[in-house]
Amino acid sequence: MTEFVGRRFTVPKHLQVMVAGDAKPDGVAVMKPDNSALEVRGLTKRFDRLAVDGLDLTIHAGEFYALVGPNGAGKTTTLRMVAGLLRPDAGAVSIFGIDALDDPVAAKQVMAWVSDEPMIYDKLTPLEYLEFVAGLWGIAPTVSEPVAQELLSSLGLEAHRHERCEGFSKGMRQKVALAGALVHDPRLIILDEPLTGLDAVSARHVKGLLSERVRAGCTVIMTTHILEVAERMADRIGVIASGRLVAEGTLTELRQQNGHADTSLEDLFIALVTLQAAA
Numbered sequence: 001m002t003e004f005v006g007r008r009f010t011v012p013k014h015l016q017v018m019v020a021g022d023a024k025p026d027g028v029a030v031m032k033p034d035n036s037a038l039e040v041r042g043l044t045k046r047f048d049r050l051a052v053d054g055l056d057l058t059i060h061a062g063e064f065y066a067l068v069g070p071n072g073a074g075k076t077t078t079l080r081m082v083a084g085l086l087r088p089d090a091g092a093v094s095i096f097g098i099d100a101l102d103d104p105v106a107a108k109q110v111m112a113w114v115s116d117e118p119m120i121y122d123k124l125t126p127l128e129y130l131e132f133v134a135g136l137w138g139i140a141p142t143v144s145e146p147v148a149q150e151l152l153s154s155l156g157l158e159a160h161r162h163e164r165c166e167g168f169s170k171g172m173r174q175k176v177a178l179a180g181a182l183v184h185d186p187r188l189i190i191l192d193e194p195l196t197g198l199d200a201v202s203a204r205h206v207k208g209l210l211s212e213r214v215r216a217g218c219t220v221i222m223t224t225h226i227l228e229v230a231e232r233m234a235d236r237i238g239v240i241a242s243g244r245l246v247a248e249g250t251l252t253e254l255r256q257q258n259g260h261a262d263t264s265l266e267d268l269f270i271a272l273v274t275l276q277a278a279a
């Protein structure tokens, strides 16, 4: 692997989507730069039916934001459009003031995307994989190596850093993918269901790492079906249903908006989603 490290080289075709998107729909609204981490306006995507329906979303810099919603609500589709992996039919996406549809490469340099279906190279060890990803970003090994060691250690993978990933469990692979996504020190970290399938210890590692990143000034957006995690970790929670944001705020604000002083997020979620389905 060291032949790659510290040099720029041609990105393998199947990885190109991760570093250079071409999403630029017609009718994109003009967005002004501001100090928010993410501004989404009028984001729309239709497959055989409408998946994301003119979504507006603002995530403040330094915020931990949880996006929750029922199956098929449009969470993953939204985040894939934000990450430049899927072309919106309409709308605008601004990441730290960068128009992500106009300049996807610049946008990708400041963000990380962690899919719920991690893709890593089985024949590499975690350390080699992180060296490889760092090489893609043009990061010198002297800089990337201590970062990689620290990431693997904080995710509990230190003892496995020289083992090939092909023997790893799904949870271990998820953690390697997360480490790979963070190796270029992104300011915005977008994660789709990062805790699904992780055991309690691994989940603790991932939550600890994300909290530490937020304390260091990063912005985190994640989807989750684990409402206790959203409740405990997120500064704000967005509830999405049928491709639209139906409620948003801190847990206290969500309770106030819905007239339930001390109800759980789960009860609020069920009430909101039931209301939306009946509308």
Ligand SMILES: Nc1ncnc2c1ncn2[C@@H]1O[C@H](COP(=O)(O)OP(=O)(O)OP(=O)(O)O)[C@@H](O)[C@H]1O
Residues within 6 Å of the ligand: 047, 048, 050, 051, 069, 070, 071, 072, 073, 074, 075, 076, 077, 078
């Ligand atoms: N590539 C695709 N082709 C066709 N339809 C799609 C595609 N991706 C998503 N959809 C549809 O878009 C809608 C939103 O899906 P999406 O995966 O964004 O929902 P989600 O909120 O992430 O759901 P879940 O919580 O189950 O992961 C669903 O109706 C889904 O079937």
